[in-house]
Amino acid sequence: MVGERMNKIDRRRPESEADATVNAARLGTRLRLARQTRGMTLKTLATAAHCSESLLSKIENGKASPSLPMLHRLVEVLETNIGWMFEQVDDDEAIVFRAGARPLISLDALRRGEGISLERIIPYSPGHLLQCNIHHIEADGESEGPIQHVGEEVGYVLAGRIKLIVDGKSHDLATGDAFVFRSELPHHYRNIGKERASIFWVNTPATF
Incomplete structure (x- = not known):
């Protein structure tokens, strides 16, 4: 039974480019909403989260994805959580x-x-x-x-x-x-x- 479960895990289909783009766009939208809700500019958030303003802009526009440490810094500054950033209607x-x-x-x-x-x-x-x-x-x-x-x-x-x-x-x-x-x-x-x-x-x- 354990072997069967492992085989199922190993056969997982990798995330498609289309899925990756959708996820990046969703994250960017949530990030922008959280920033604007708190009245923060791109520069203010970038400075507080120790990242470049240009990279943050790309993330908000779905053209780049943050590393996990950077995402943790962003949600800490924005006083939210990672779960909300990826939350879907379920x-x-x-x-x-x-x-x-x-x-x-x-x-x-x-x-x-x-x-x-x-x-x-x-x-x-x-x-x-x-x-x-x-x-x-x-x-x-x-x-x-x-x-x-x-x-x-x-x-x-x-x-x-x-x-x-x-x-x-x-x-x-x-x-x-x-x-x-x-x-x-x-x-x-x-x-x-x-x-x-x-x-x-x-x-x-x-x-x-």
Whole structure:
């Protein structure tokens, strides 16, 4: 049974260019709305989030995607959360989300520099207290970081080998290993195997 589940994960269709463009446009729209709602200019937000004004403009217009650390800085300054940035209109009563029908997204979708995609287990929506994704990390892929925010992280390695770095300490994990730590601790990870790695990852959404 476990093998069958792993095969299903491995056969996930990569996010198409069209899907990537739609996700980038949605994120850009939400980001612009949050900025304008708070009466902030592009320059003000860029300065506070330690990024260039030109890159921020491209992100708002769906022509670029932020790295995960940059996205965390933006939502902190804007006093919102990452879940809201990707929130879609979903049926609050939905209980089951079928294999093959779950969104597969990348925060770096247009550049594809990190080799990481997130398969949503449950939708980003106000009705859920947790965020849950499967992180798929290609060979030599790594998360840009480290990042830190409010909350708690729990993970289970479904496939492959990863190096998890939490608060400066490295942990080599293989299929079947699990972890838990406070999100306030700086953390990032990378694939140290020769094949794609997958992590079932649950965390409390970062709110500021």
